[in-house]
Amino acid sequence: MRVHYLTLGLIGWFLALVTTAQGFVAEEERLFEADNPTAELTILSTADLNIFAPLVEAYQARNPTIAVRYVTASSSELMKALYEEDAQFDIAISSAMDLQTKLVNDGFAQRHVSTETGSLPEWAKWRDRLYAFTQEPAVLVYSKVAFEGLPQPTNRDELIALMRENPDRFDGRVGTYDIRESGAGYLFATQDSRQSESLWRMAEVMGRLDAQLYCCSSKMIKDVTEGRLALAYNVLGSYAAAHLADNPDLGLLQFNDFTTVMLRTVLIPKTAPDPDLAGQFVDFLVSEENRDLIEDLTGLPAIDPGVLQREAAFRPIRLGPGLLVYLDQLKRRTFIRAWLNAMVQP
Amino acid sequence: MTPVRARGSLRRRLLLQLLLVAAILSVALYFTVRALAQQAAETTQDNILIASATAISEAARAERGQILVDVPYSALSMLGSIAEERVFYRVTADDLTVTGYDDLPAPATTVETGNPVFTTTIYRGDEVRIAALPRRLTVGDETVILTVLVAQTRLGLAAVSLQISIAAAAAGVGFFLLSGALSWFATNNAMRPLNRLAQSVERRGPQDLSPVETSAPTELVPLLQSLNTFMARLSASLARTEDFIAEAAHHVRTPLATVRTQSEIAMRSVRKPENKQILREVIRAADESSRSAGQLLDHAMVALRSDNLEKERLNMKDLAQDVIRSISPTADLKDIRITCSGSDRTSAVEGDTILLQNALRNLLDNAVKYSPEDSRIKVEISEADSSVRIDVLDEGRGLGDGDRTHLTERFGRGDNVRDVIGSGLGLTIVDEVVRAHGGSLALTDNPERRGTCASITLPSA
Numbered sequence: 060m061r062v063h064y065l066t067l068g069l070i071g072w073f074l075a076l077v078t079t080a081q082g083f084v085a086e087e088e089r090l091f092e093a094d095n096p097t098a099e100l101t102i103l104s105t106a107d108l109n110i111f112a113p114l115v116e117a118y119q120a121r122n123p124t125i126a127v128r129y130v131t132a133s134s135s136e137l138m139k140a141l142y143e144e145d146a147q148f149d150i151a152i153s154s155a156m157d158l159q160t161k162l163v164n165d166g167f168a169q170r171h172v173s174t175e176t177g178s179l180p181e182w183a184k185w186r187d188r189l190y191a192f193t194q195e196p197a198v199l200v201y202s203k204v205a206f207e208g209l210p211q212p213t214n215r216d217e218l219i220a221l222m223r224e225n226p227d228r229f230d231g232r233v234g235t236y237d238i239r240e241s242g243a244g245y246l247f248a249t250q251d252s253r254q255s256e257s258l259w260r261m262a263e264v265m266g267r268l269d270a271q272l273y274c275c276s277s278k279m280i281k282d283v284t285e286g287r288l289a290l291a292y293n294v295l296g297s298y299a300a301a302h303l304a305d306n307p308d309l310g311l312l313q314f315n316d317f318t319t320v321m322l323r324t325v326l327i328p329k330t331a332p333d334p335d336l337a338g339q340f341v342d343f344l345v346s347e348e349n350r351d352l353i354e355d356l357t358g359l360p361a362i363d364p365g366v367l368q369r370e371a372a373f374r375p376i377r378l379g380p381g382l383l384v385y386l387d388q389l390k391r392r393t394f395i396r397a398w399l400n401a402m403v404q405p
Numbered sequence: 406m407t408p409v410r411a412r413g414s415l416r417r418r419l420l421l422q423l424l425l426v427a428a429i430l431s432v433a434l435y436f437t438v439r440a441l442a443q444q445a446a447e448t449t450q451d452n453i454l455i456a457s458a459t460a461i462s463e464a465a466r467a468e469r470g471q472i473l474v475d476v477p478y479s480a481l482s483m484l485g486s487i488a489e490e491r492v493f494y495r496v497t498a499d500d501l502t503v504t505g506y507d508d509l510p511a512p513a514t515t516v517e518t519g520n521p522v523f524t525t526t527i528y529r530g531d532e533v534r535i536a537a538l539p540r541r542l543t544v545g546d547e548t549v550i551l552t553v554l555v556a557q558t559r560l561g562l563a564a565v566s567l568q569i570s571i572a573a574a575a576a577g578v579g580f581f582l583l584s585g586a587l588s589w590f591a592t593n594n595a596m597r598p599l600n601r602l603a604q605s606v607e608r609r610g611p612q613d614l615s616p617v618e619t620s621a622p623t624e625l626v627p628l629l630q631s632l633n634t635f636m637a638r639l640s641a642s643l644a645r646t647e648d649f650i651a652e653a654a655h656h657v658r659t660p661l662a663t664v665r666t667q668s669e670i671a672m673r674s675v676r677k678p679e680n681k682q683i684l685r686e687v688i689r690a691a692d693e694s695s696r697s698a699g700q701l702l703d704h705a706m707v708a709l710r711s712d713n714l715e716k717e718r719l720n721m722k723d724l725a726q727d728v729i730r731s732i733s734p735t736a737d738l739k740d741i742r743i744t745c746s747g748s749d750r751t752s753a754v755e756g757d758t759i760l761l762q763n764a765l766r767n768l769l770d771n772a773v774k775y776s777p778e779d780s781r782i783k784v785e786i787s788e789a790d791s792s793v794r795i796d797v798l799d800e801g802r803g804l805g806d807g808d809r810t811h812l813t814e815r816f817g818r819g820d821n822v823r824d825v826i827g828s829g830l831g832l833t834i835v836d837e838v839v840r841a842h843g844g845s846l847a848l849t850d851n852p853e854r855r856g857t858c859a860s861i862t863l864p865s866a
Contacts, residue, residue, distance in 0.1 A: 165529060185489055384481050389473060390476050
């Protein structure tokens, strides 16, 4: 979300006017034209246009006769478009694994099997309908200046202890997702709660330190680089890595107790006008030989089947019905209330 | 002998029935295995559904008059652990949805038993198995029935049951092949005593009428006993017939010989030419009767023996000379000379000595009978490709111009011999003997002079 708020608002308002027939709120839309197009591929995605545009162009370089319409929306709007409005898109890309899982579970996705999808590890696909093409770990982003003289924490317990012992240094200067607003933040928090009880102690300590709550990773990274935050917890590592080169003060840390890994997934909606073309695009995203290309063009880490062997702490969020649990309204309400009780203290 | 027509095969029938039984058992095996395995798979799914429903049900509680359900992560994730199935759930309190998919159909449950209820239905495009688990929950002052429904599609189950079906079919086919092979062995084994019996009956010689076997499987004992009894009866019957023939010949010939002797004695004592003539007639009639009786017996014997030829290798020339020797006294009475020509070495045939002697004697008898006094009879033995030919040439009255085909019929005689007494059996005997040996009899005119040529052709050994 690097676009200026006003611009974004204007675009949103404009698109909302244009696409009133669709009902859901799109953020950006661009048509990647082709000379003498034979087909048009429509993509509904949560990934920002400037991140994904190079990849679409690479796809068009290989398939020069195909025009691509790329529409971005938030994950909840994407869900609304497909779940409630039967919007016509060939491809749906989202980082909200739980919502993608629900779409597949409830029958809103088409089956697609190919040799390319066969090259994915088991944890990166579900029911031959949902395929992951990036693996993005949740990391701790910190300011090296703020941590001057302190030992670098290697796991959550050490971080909790560090924050407890140095309230003066961290008061008002710790940030994390506002899980009420951010789907990714909610996902990370729920996964944390599954892995260990340290989430609640962490929330307790952060709440006492007057934690700042954010909608998105990019803003947290920005505040750390500009010195407003000493650390930001559960930031998408893929976004942070892009800023490391420009900001020598910025530090990035993967805990060795466990590192939650979010998977960006793609599916073919059941309403897809051109499922064959969609299948071809899915193959382009997940194929083994394109993984380096995806990393180079988007900066997002591509699926690496051997990562679990090398990184003992990596915990890719498991695709499957377990993700439906946190979509349960009662569950969500209970979880958020408990989290807020710890995080927002009077 | 009437040939026995084969109608079906015991072996084949036994094998087919065993195979049919094996096929039925194989099909039964297939269905049993499939049903059991499918039931096992369904039970497994039901058990997981129940575990999931129980976990959700236990996480439900009432707080300040409100129902709270904190669905445990494991409750749904466990459903994804076995197969990638679609999962749905719903929690109701007195028919009002608390959380979950509010259109998931709820089967009727009774809270009293506390037992889960299962149904299978179509939901959101796929067949799903639904488990419903009711319990009581006190909310504030009142008690509600809280029902947890957990549903899962059965796509994996369908795949599993297809796999099971294939495995069960393979097991069935394997079972059938195995039992087919075993049936084949069993059938062969069961048929072995029968085959052995058939072979031992087939192997025995024509004169062998001894009992067949002393031991056999229980089922074959009655057949063997009947067969042996029959053999014994046949043997006794044959012996009786031969005895009868010998007795009959004796009883007929002895009085006739007496008549002839007495007539000859009487002839010497009578003077009147007409009386002598009468006695001469009596002697001639006695001679003819004796000869006819002999031929009748011969014919009976030929008929008896030709069914069971006692073949041996014999030289036709030796045989002919024996017969000539035996008949020459009669020939001498009419001054008839009998000559025999032919190679000594060759002319061997496989045949029944007694029958062939009999045939040759009948031919020579005829030749002597119809030859004039002081004439010659030639017996010529020659050998062609694979046959031995015996020609008997006389200088008698020949065959006449009438129909010759009936000469070899029983009691058939030529038109030109009405004046000579004869039984009409001679040529019949010859014909039957020759046929029994696979040969033929031909009657032609003597090519050299007036008279008959009778030719026997037999296959050479």
